[in-house]
Amino acid sequence: EADIYQTPRYLVIGTGKKITLECSQTMGHDKMYWYQQDPGMELHLIHYSYGVNSTEKGDLSSESTVSRIRTEHFPLTLESARPSHTSQYLCASRGPGSNQPQHFGDGTRLSIL
């Protein structure tokens, strides 16, 4: 079981603010992911990384950006938050090899006023 931590768990903030959602894992996993999920909907992949200095955009277009400077850390940033960014953001990591499950953090529920 991966230990993966997300902070903050909840964030309510005004429009136009810069936001960074933190995600850290202690398993040394190279592969990390960010998903966005709205109630009653599927998880949509917005960013992923296969290692340090590697970042790719996912299937769902997002105005957020990510960085991967250290293996254990994969933060997501919104430069100027808008109400349309209100959602739950889930971070995951996966071990090496094929057919390995992704393990998720508890998510950040973001509300932009």
Next chain:
Amino acid sequence: DQQVKQNSPSLSVQEGRISILNCDYTNSMFDYFLWYKKYPAEGPTFLISISSIKDKNEDGRFTVFLNKSAKHLSLHIVPSQPGDSAVYFCAASGNYGGSQGNLIFGKGTKLSVKP
């Protein structure tokens, strides 16, 4: 177009009985399938998986069945317990061009197990 479909948004089952959650997929290149369980305000928790070389995988009360010809998989929970009440997500992946082996999720089925 959804590649992974969970057509039942909700399911209600009596405690002790069997819960059967269904999932259909359209992409024949998928070769690895997973089920996740999600409680409110928590992240998804990995439950069980199956690769396309198998048609059944069992782990305690949880069994996943895969029917490749029908592009259908199901999760059986026997016996169901009130603590199983959660949203269950089906996910699939495959190593084909452009996929990067990333997971595609269904919309989830909310299971309620009544005492």
